[in-house]
Amino acid sequence: MKKYPLGEFEEVVLLMVGVLYDEAYGVAIKNKIEEQLGRKVSVGAMQSALRRMESKNYLSSRKGEANTERGGRPKRYFTITAHGKKALEYNRDIRLELWRNIPGTAFEF
Template structure:
């Protein structure tokens, strides 16, 4: 099959990057905090997982359950990681945006 490559939604794009940045430590709450702190995007846990789930079902990321031995109690974490296919999608997406920005300058009015 032709593997009709779709484009990433913006939130998907940003989420993939969050996973890459967090590396070993990419799980729900951590991701949420990162997004909040770096780009002030304040998303709910539900929104977060829904998109992660979708990304996984598209094969762009993978996930696995971590050790169930937290310090003070609490359920085990589910860690996420970007797969090769996800990295490729990121490259494409970024590439397209960069191409479109070529020659555009917003230096002035706004």
């Protein structure tokens, strides 16, 4: 079993939380993924991933100020936890090690 279980979509979401930093809330994360990766993301998939990663302690959240545009509901802002940073670093290191182990001849077509 993986030391830090993290799917590809979860990894992208975590990275975007880092990119957005203080402005990382559900819709902003979704829009940034769509903009930068050209990948459509449903609100449900985004909310599910954020809840799942918060339960894994990869993310923490705080409520912002309530506003009338959202019917009085506050935005929920996310930040990467120390455990989430370790998960990202672990996955990055595994990928880099795999890339380093590919023999140069593997890409000769």
